[in-house]
Amino acid sequence: MADFVLVAGAWLGSWAWDAVAPRLRAAGHGAHPLTLSGVAERRSVPAGQQTHVQDIVGEIERLDLREVVLVGHSYAGIPVGQAAERIGDRLARVVFVDASIPADGESFVSTWWEGPEKLAAEISGNGGFWAPLTASDCEGQDLGAEEIARMLAGATPHPGASLSEPAVLARSLGGLPATYVKCLLDGPEPTGDVARLLAGGNWRLVEMDTGHWPMFSRPEDLAEILLAAAAS
Template structure:
């Protein structure tokens, strides 16, 4: 049996994986959705980038898992990618779901498409946290009920997790990895991901949906995750 640690992106908690986790369990896997510190039901816990990495590593160790697939959606690709190299031979594979990938010495903010000053201005507007903008859901294959579900469950994302840099001990292209590109959120992977996909250890899977496939296509996402397992 393979165990999946499922980590959602910014603003979200373990609750977003309910449908996907159910399908993975029905297929015989262990599924362990994780809420990162500072979010959802853990929003009162102080958090920085290293905190989120430790959240993931600690969950693997707490549960005594050996054959692990780490799944990081969106922002969560950054801490998941760092945790993947820290759990050593416990790792089966890491799956980045339409995610950012960690770059040694770089933060989420420094890789922000509008630049770090623009992102820091967003944090200032949110009193040090990143606040969800519902306009981001437009054109992402979500109906009104799904958008309402996400918006109602979202919490402000702690700013320090977004401005503190990632730390990698070795090149990310050496990890066994799958990158899931959601095509409605852009037809091509970002340049840093495209470079990693040149590695023999990485593979690309495309999904014809938007940035939140755990809501728009949970069955299809579960199928992709099931297929990612190295046997």
Template sequence: MVNFVLVAGARLGAWAWDDVVPRLRAAGHGVHPLTLSGLAERRGVPAGQRTHVRDIVDAVEWRELRDVVLVGHSYAGIPAGQAAGRIGDRLRRVVFVDAEVPSDGASFVSVWPDGGAAVTAEIDGHGGFWPAVPAAHYAGHGLTEEQIARIVAGATPHPGATLTEPAVLARPLDELPATYVLCRLAGDEPGDAVRGLPTGPLWRRVDLDTGHWPMFSRPRELADILLDEARLNGPAARPC
């Protein structure tokens, strides 16, 4: 048995994994979807980037979890990648689902083409939060109208400081056993910030033919990938 710790991307909470959790539990594993500070049912809790890293580390340590497969989707790849280096031998694997990955000293927005100026201005104009987005934002990602409505209804503004504070890596990423799940509808190759991922034997890439929110559009397929990665101990099948 492994313990899956699932962390969804910006504006989302633990609820985003509802369609993935049953298949993982049916396979006999522990499953722990997390809501990060300031989001969903934890809205109103002050949060910066270090808060979100601590949320993940605390969830692992307080529950005394071992054989952890830590899953970070989209934005959550940034705190998940940092937390993975802090939980030591509790970590079995970290899985980045169409995610950003942390770079020491860089923030989520600093790797954007404009250096994050547009996002930072948007945060400043919305009381320190990255605002929720309309349904049109999710078009072209393999989602049904019902799935899009569900995301829009559950999304909350995202704490801005978590996007602008720099990452601090306790361990280099290439020392971590890791998988990058590339969602092909969002692009045939990882973005510039991800293209420089480690390519050594501890890392591998898996492609999924869906959009950026696979926990909604392809929950069964995503769960099966996570189950496969939990069993993985060998070398990378495909470099990032």
């Protein structure tokens, strides 16, 4: 039996896994969706990136989880990747779901695909928070009207400090047993940093013909991928 720790990306809380976690439990595994500090029901808690790393490590230790499959979606790949090297032999596998990955000394903002200045200015102009996603962000992502409405209703501003604070890694992520799930509607190829890690031998690539939020658009398929990752 594995214990899945599920961490959604920016703006989203543990509720984002409501259609995935029951399928993991039905297969006999533990499923532990986690809300990071500063969002959803924890939005009043100040948070930087290392706060998020400790959120993840602390929950695993608090629950005394073993055989952990640590799942990070989108932004959450950055704290998840750091937490993975800090939980030692509790880790069974990491699954990055269309996720950013950490690089020592780099932040989410510093690697933003449209340029760090644009994202930093957006956060600064919104009181230190990244404004929640909009309906236009969801276009072309394989989401129905019901899924979009649910995402928009639940999304909360994301603490900018967690996006600008640099990652801290002691070693290369290439040594981790990892699966990378690439959602093809959000781009046909993994980014260069992910591609280099996939070439190293410890990482596996799985493609999904859906958009950036597969826990909403294709929860059954995503659950099957997670179950397969736990068995690998």
